[in-house]
Amino acid sequence: MPARLPSPAAPRFPLTPLALLVALASGSATAAAGGLAGQLGAGQSDFGGVGLMQVPTARMAPEGTMSVSGNRTAPYRRYNVFFQPVAWLEGGFRYVETENRLFGPSIAGDRNYLDKGADVKLRLLDETRYWPQLAVGFRDVGGTTLFGAEYLVASKRWYDLDFTLGLGWGYLGNASDVSSPFGWLADRFDDRPRRAGGDQGGEFAVDALFRGPMALFGGVEYQTPWDPLVLQLEVEGNDYQSEPGGNDQTRDSRLNLSARLALSENLELRGGWQRGNTAMAGLTYNIDLAGMRQVKNDPPPADLDAAPRGDWARVAETLQGNAGMRVSRIQQEGQALYVQAEPTTFRAFPQSEGRAGRILHAEADDGIERFHYRWENRGLALRESVHDRDDFVAAARSAEHERQHRQGIYAHARLQEPGGEPLYQASGQRFNWGLGPRLDQNFGGPDGYLYRLMAVLDAEYHTDPNGWFSGQLAWTALDNLDRYEYRGQSDLPRVRTFLGDYLAESSLGIENLQYTRTARLGDDWFAMGYGGLLEMMYAGAGGELLYRPFASRWALGLDANWVRQRDFEQRFDLRDYDTWTGHLTAYVETGVEDVLAQVSVGRYLAGDWGSTLDLSREFDSGVRIGAWGTWTDASDDFGEGGFDKGLYVSIPLDAFFTRSSLDSAGLAWRPLTRDGGARLNRRYGLYGLTDARDMGHYWRDYPKTWD
Structure with missing residues (x-):
């Protein structure tokens, strides 16, 4: 029988604009921007x-x-x-x-x-x-x-x-x-x-x-x-x-x-x-932003010659703690050892694979010649990386053999299930939760700077590898929302300009409570369905379909949603307004300065039709900055500002802390909150969940194999 490793509740902290602001203000982990001051x-x-x-x-x-x-x-x-x-x-x-x-x-x-x-x-x-x-x-x-x-x-x-x-x-x-x-x-x-x-x-x-x-x-x-x-x-x-x-x-x-x-x-x-x-x-x-980094105090890579643990459940536990891989299955077929896992710690796949190779070499019997790492996310199988065991061990012992090891690595997306009995099988059920601060803010309007400092309880319960419940409960500790007065002129349904009413009505609100399910429909096809309280202002149900070829610079997605406006108190009551909204979105890695272009065409929350252009760039540090603009057929009724636009920055939290992390925090700026061009704030998107389909900077990150 395969061994099973329980998944105990593990606290995690919501990563929010507040954490980002504090870290940026401290400057403790920020590079000096070339000493620009006084230059x-x-x-x-x-x-x-x-x-x-x-x-x-x-x-x-x-x-x-x-x-x-x-x-x-x-x-x-x-x-x-x-x-x-x-x-x-x-x-x-x-x-x-x-x-x-x-x-x-x-x-x-x-x-x-x-x-x-x-x-x-x-x-x-x-x-x-x-x-x-x-x-x-x-x-x-x-x-x-x-x-x-x-x-x-x-x-x-x-x-x-x-x-x-x-x-x-x-x-x-x-x-x-x-x-x-x-x-x-x-x-x-x-x-x-x-x-x-x-x-x-x-x-x-x-x-x-x-x-x-x-x-x-x-x-x-x-x-x-x-x-x-x-x-x-x-x-x-x-x-x-x-x-x-x-x-x-x-x-x-x-x-x-x-x-x-x-x-x-x-x-x-x-x-x-x-x-x-x-x-x-x-x-x-x-x-x-491009050079943000922090000296890391991660656990050192395991010893190649460590004594075998003799228990694949313990191996899975070590892989998560040392290699940053949440293992769902370990399986042997012939001379190959397969590890099916989700990344949890390191942004560079070679770093996880290098650390895992040391652990597996110490555990596997002499007949194993290859290590296969099958990367997945939320139950979606995304790609497989294959390392020759002897080449890996030789390169780990001496840099002289790195070239041979590197040339022998290959990746593919032909993810057929291996035969044989699993050595280890994780339970699909697990529970995660976290409690932390968050700062919501709105500025640039006649009411001046508005803020709300909150404590946010965030939890997920996974029913199986492809399905999970998620929820967020927010309690307002401090705010100045009594200053919110100006709502602005609009001839459109008020799909977003009730923002101040949502922020001011209740000190305790359910911001998200939904069930989400994913599926892989074919080699390059992925699907997701969801329903519940989808965001602070809307409840409903919807789905998304994504076509994303392996190692391709482009992908195409389609989402469709029926939503109904929630009551200002953010409990379970609903208002009368409901609508259909959805978009066809093309994602293109332009090949110019690492710029990602996203072009969406569809129907927005106010019933207006139009398109959104989003251009962003991710630096080697993991920081992404971008800008978007939305133009719809409601520009004459939009109110102040003929279209929606804004800037945003997303920063990985391990730029500030001594332990590696995949989490990030972001800030966005838009001149005013308006009803035209408003989109549903979906909590999950398939393009982000399928990042492993992009080989991205795998070869550039190869030196991290030995970190």
């Missing part, structure tokens, strides 16, 4: 993005950098978050709070006006010995365009000086030094629309790009002999006589002066004098 040509401008003060430069941050900054130059306070997803592209968003303007009594009469904007900068040419670095950029291109601008800028370094010269349109060109060079193409280029991006803002302001008069801007940075200090001088292109909301400012000079002082490798203090009459102060914190 020549690497400072963040007042508006965010690499620049001087009010003006941008052609410089870019190191690839994978995230910069968070805030500053005040009366009457404006600016809060910025910018990313460098690839070497030639910078993007980010900001909030601009205007101290002497209010939203107005119809929205939030006693609160300062808050504007939202997004920027993009593209590097056109790298700097050489004789040529400057050249970039083109778009400021506030996807927001209200109150501060909208376009520019062409060049930067050139000379010893400890970094010079910048540019041409600006819009907010950067209000000084009107020269007429538009595009006027000879069409008369409309001579004038710039006062308001662009649609009647309510939020659309791409293509109707204003490079229109109107231009102004010259530029400046220089000087790296002082004291390394932490950089001095700046700039000439800006704005005359402050066309400020948003008629908020014109007195300008005594186009020259601005400032200094950047590094307080640490990541933290920088900024101060200056602008317009000839106004002080500026700010802080910048840089985070190296």
